[in-house]
Amino acid sequence: xxxxxxxxxxxxxxxxxxxxxxxxxxxxxxxxxxxxxxxxxxxxxxxxxxxxxxxxxxxxxxxxxxxxxxxxxxxxxxxxxxxxxxxxxxxxxxxxxxxxxxxxxxxxxxxxxxxxxxxxxxxxxxxxxxxxxxxxxxxxxxxxxxxxxxxxxxxxxxxxxxxxxxxxxxxxxxxxxxxxxxxxxxxxxxxxxxxxxxxxxxxxxxxxxxxxxxxxxxxxxxxxxxxxxxxxxxxxxxxxxxxxxxxxxxxxxxxxxxxxxxxx
Amino acid sequence: xxxxxxxxxxxxxxxxxxxxxxxxxxxxxxxxxxxxxxxxxxxxxxxxxxxxxxxxxxxxxxxxxxxxxxxxxxxxxxxxxxxxxxxxxxxxxxxxxxxxxxxxxxxxxxxxxxxxxxxxxxxxxxxxxxxxxxxxxxxxxxxxxxxxxxxxxxxxxxxxxxxxxxxxxxxxxxxxxxxxxxxxxxxxxxxxxxxxxxxxxxxxxxxxxxxxxxxxxxxxxxxxxxxxxxxxxxxxxxxxxxxxxxxxxxxxxxxxxxxxxxxxxxxxxxxxxxxxxxxxxxxxxxxxxxxxxxxxxxxxxxxxxxxxxxxxxxxxxxxxxxxxxxxxxxxxxxxxxxxxxxxxxxxxxxxxxxxxxxxxxxxxxxxxxxxxxxxxxxxxxxxx
Numbered sequence: 301x302x303x304x305x306x307x308x309x310x311x312x313x314x315x316x317x318x319x320x321x322x323x324x325x326x327x328x329x330x331x332x333x334x335x336x337x338x339x340x341x342x343x344x345x346x347x348x349x350x351x352x353x354x355x356x357x358x359x360x361x362x363x364x365x366x367x368x369x370x371x372x373x374x375x376x377x378x379x380x381x382x383x384x385x386x387x388x389x390x391x392x393x394x395x396x397x398x399x400x401x402x403x404x405x406x407x408x409x410x411x412x413x414x415x416x417x418x419x420x421x422x423x424x425x426x427x428x429x430x431x432x433x434x435x436x437x438x439x440x441x442x443x444x445x446x447x448x449x450x451x452x453x454x455x456x457x458x459x460x461x462x463x464x465x466x467x468x469x470x471x472x473x474x475x476x477x478x479x480x481x482x483x484x485x486x487x488x489x490x491x492x493x494x495x496x497x498x499x500x501x502x503x504x505x506x507x508x509x510x511x512x513x514x515x516x517x518x519x520x521x522x523x524x525x526x527x528x529x530x531x532x533x534x535x536x537x538x539x540x541x542x543x544x545x546x547x548x549x550x551x552x553x554x555x556x557x558x559x560x561x562x563x564x
Numbered sequence: 565x566x567x568x569x570x571x572x573x574x575x576x577x578x579x580x581x582x583x584x585x586x587x588x589x590x591x592x593x594x595x596x597x598x599x600x601x602x603x604x605x606x607x608x609x610x611x612x613x614x615x616x617x618x619x620x621x622x623x624x625x626x627x628x629x630x631x632x633x634x635x636x637x638x639x640x641x642x643x644x645x646x647x648x649x650x651x652x653x654x655x656x657x658x659x660x661x662x663x664x665x666x667x668x669x670x671x672x673x674x675x676x677x678x679x680x681x682x683x684x685x686x687x688x689x690x691x692x693x694x695x696x697x698x699x700x701x702x703x704x705x706x707x708x709x710x711x712x713x714x715x716x717x718x719x720x721x722x723x724x725x726x727x728x729x730x731x732x733x734x735x736x737x738x739x740x741x742x743x744x745x746x747x748x749x750x751x752x753x754x755x756x757x758x759x760x761x762x763x764x765x766x767x768x769x770x771x772x773x774x775x776x777x778x779x780x781x782x783x784x785x786x787x788x789x790x791x792x793x794x795x796x797x798x799x800x801x802x803x804x805x806x807x808x809x810x811x812x813x814x815x816x817x818x819x820x821x822x823x824x825x826x827x828x829x830x831x832x833x834x835x836x837x838x839x840x841x842x843x844x845x846x847x848x849x850x851x852x853x854x855x856x857x858x859x860x861x862x863x864x865x866x867x868x869x870x871x872x873x874x875x876x877x878x879x880x881x882x883x884x885x886x887x888x889x890x891x892x893x894x895x896x897x898x899x900x901x902x903x904x905x906x907x908x909x910x911x912x913x914x915x916x917x918x919x920x921x922x923x924x925x926x927x928x929x930x931x932x933x934x935x936x937x938x939x940x941x942x943x944x945x946x947x948x
Contacts, residue, residue, distance in 0.1 A: 363709035364762040375701045387810040400717040418698045
């Protein structure tokens, strides 16, 4: 077990962040990933091993915080492919356009004197230059072709097409950043999940309430009503994809295994 | 909680402190003491009858010491379980266990907060979490917004359906003279209000008010000797599932799915027996989740359930008849006021907003970021 007089779980995690790596743990007793880092695993195991994540994940939940006098800020929960979940932020895109199910890749947000480095995420661009989600490609990027970068190839991929490790090392300086990518300037023109055939339409979040032409203004009087919904607040079918039926038997409706038997 | 006996205790006194905005330098303990005096008056007991004190708030760590010092009482049993807004339902379950066991006889459960007067930041400082704080979520709102985003994605719940919860609460509040909000509210107004953490606008979020309350709980035998109709405690249940939203096992299923069945099993009742629901409405998403998890509609159907005024006056199900945390009062930790409305409904004291023939009222408390869930089912004499 970790000697807490030598080092703390967060201290070790931070050392990895400083080297550009997202670290997590695995409990050797049951093989389950563990995050946040700790000295005793959920369930009581004390044989915790540190691992480095490949940094690839999927947006599980997302919100946009409106602090007064600040631009809107994305806060998301990311499910890493290794099987753990963490809070983070998706950058390099309009915070309102972050979608549940979107594939993302980690990079280290650089530290300063007040705040050590911490992992953030950016949309994962495929080898073809389109951001990946549950289905096909991004409609805007596919028109543009591959994204530009400061140097030669795609900043996130080596020439062989395999992802570079980490995000806070040399790769980070090559990445063009949010202002460099031509498609990322088009705030408000992203068609939203209801318009794009490749994106799962299980719900309308956040598309049904946001018409793409209205931009990001939260207080625009018409901002929250998609034109196709008409004026009725109670239109029952407005945000339900026809293929979903009544939703009562949605696989997500079943009980999370960790909650045990109902009433137990 | 298992091993407790249906109807072994009852709430005999219930009272709010002054609510909304109190005078400068009023302390949380002033509010707890005021509510205590009113609750004692309500049931005809004296301060010297109280032998247990259960309380918790956010403005000091040792609230029980402060309240007992203020009133100069020395309880045999005390408890300051602090699990957020649901703490008081947990206090009731713990008081029941202590009373059943003979450790005490008359328990005072109290709360007070001056968060509006001193500012929320001063009343409830955010704790630092190195894995969340750097990302600057606006807690607790952003945690509930993340859950709402998932519910919208998985089940097609809409912002309009969330707004229905706020509009229904406002319609009930307009029938409650003690409610903070006095003006009608429309769905459009909720949607167009200042955005806090998408999809939640300020009208999707509970009020930030001062306030407090107190209830007096005693054995059913002692309750029968007092002047008020008791609100019998038929069932209790409590469950905790996580502390931080990143660690919630399933953003669309709360531990109300455990606390509710515990309470229903103890009460030997089912959801269709309930005449009135008092559901902790910290944010518009929470009644939707609790209606599902407590068994009033299938998982995923909560948004559709509340549409069209279903939980508003004249609707299908009476929910939050006080006007709720969204429109009546929300002093930081709100669970005690959630229970007081349920008690009043069972005692037929709600005037214009009284639910006809209200024999069974369910009070459900939520704490933290959907972290703790505690359910209490109250019943009239006829249900014993």
